[in-house]
Amino acid sequence: RMTEAQQQGNDDLGAVAAHASMRIPVVAPEDPVDGVIPALRGRRFDSAAVLAVCRGERLVGVLTVERLLAAPQGASVRQVMNPAPTTVAPGAPQERAAWTAVHHAEPALAVVDGDGRFAGIVAPQRLMAVLLAEHDQDLARLGGFLGAASAARRASGERVRLRLWHRLPWLLVGLVGALLSAGVVGAFEAVLERQVLLAFFVPAVVYLADAVGTQTETLIVRGLSVGVPVSWTVARETVTGVLLGVVLAGMALPATWWLWGDAEVAFAVALALLAACAIATLVALALPWLLSRIGVDPAYGSGPLATVIQDLLSVVIYFLTATAIVG
Template sequence: MTAEPEPILRTAIEHATNSVPIARPDDDVSAMLDALRGHRFDSAAVIAVCRDGVLVGLATVERLLAAPPGSTMGEVMDTDPPVVAPHTHQERAAWAAVHRDEPGLAVVDDAGRFLGLIPPQRLLAVLLAEHDEDLARMGGFLGTASAAKAASEERVTRRLWHRLPWLFVGLAGAMLAAGVVGSFEEALRANVLLAFFVPAVVYLADAVGTQTETLVVRGLSVGVPVGRIAVREVITGGLIGLLLAAVAGPVTFWIWGDAEVATAVALALLAACGVATVVAMVLPWLFSAMRLDPVYGSGPLATVAQDLLSILIYLETATAIVG
């Protein structure tokens, strides 16, 4: 048995340490290097350069070592280093550090005062934990489960415990889906051909929705607002629906020879793909607005909601056309 891992905390400030070297812009680099000796720092890879408590730059130890004699901290520091607010979500914080190619990330308050530094080891741990957690949540595990942990060591009983909750939600959804199909019993009896295309429409709408969910979830994780994605996504979803309908309609007519059913399949695909794109944007945004991980919006709950909608759209369209 191994102990439960320490929970990974969620905002930037909780990963920051202020046991790091702090210098002033006019400090001499060589004197600074001497002054560091004999101190115990959590991280000394990056030196915070502050003026009256306000962060004005960061200097890596590599820059200090390479500086010509007589340089000041102000001359070797990066004057526009990656900084985040204390309550920045941890994944956005890690993202900010990577995109500036800095090993550490400074946390500053609204007034620019230096609150602490997130050392590279913490950033690495955060990114790894976020990746693992995203995959576990998308895969249909309880929110606290780690996919990597389960893969390497979890016992059968814990595996069941982490998975069954979402599967029973799924079972309820599945029974509801049977009820929705069943409510079109008369139409299906009259034209059994209609039943053939239920899984096809459900699968394709789900595939289109999953692509949009992936973008929206990723965008929300790294700080791209849904609004900035929305217009292009709706256009893309509509075009995809048109293209799929334009191929699926003729193919259905060519194989099964029923023009009404072929029209129904094409129109339902167009509608279902459009709806799937919108739902795929709304669900992660809703989870995010409720301060939950948006990745739940591309998990098993989202799939079952999406599937129910697709079945309803297809069978409504089909009965309207085929009569």
């Protein structure tokens, strides 16, 4: 059971224009507040949370219903309106618009086109539906589900056949990646035969690089969806990824050396860990950006696709390092 608002919040990467309504109160800056309130009586609005203050087609301010009610006797709309409201363009991604509204503590959001023409108000119910739908969608991407249907709905009632259908596609991509990873390890059979100790650390290196990469993915996908460009953060994230690799490698080196007593293998593990963490960070930075460039939801870069790519690269890096040091 889905409300209309939820369905309408669900459009994949939709523009905010689809949520804007013109069936809202529109007043002029000169209007006296004492005349505005009686004039709203008997009219049907999609939302009366915010009044648009317009001169012709141009938005010159907004006025919340709370400020309207609290206005002193005899005040004009201009005296109590917010003359510099937060606005978004009609083509703005719906999630970014909703985030903007919350960030500026606006109950509803005004949409204004490139020529300054007022294009409607997005009601609070719609903003909430968008926030909820985007949350469900981000989790669907992270979890590796097909589509963006509500995870909660899925959790509560969906039948087994539908569950399989939503989950298998990404797992089959994963199966191909898994067979590739077996092929990669196989390519290094000779070094494994010489030093079986190397096999011990494959899950460790893969897991840790994956954990570092997942952190960056989460950050980038969230940042992109609310309008933070990847470029703002590339330098700091890369430095952080390398430093995390250094710390993990610096702790893994003495631990593996002490526990397994082989200096060469310990060095190979530590060096591979450092390189794999750095590469996982770069993949996590590059993949969502690449996806958004080709028009695909960057959140796909936070799910099983990124994990497969990072895992394969980690295995390659580990065995190349091992071959160089041990082999």
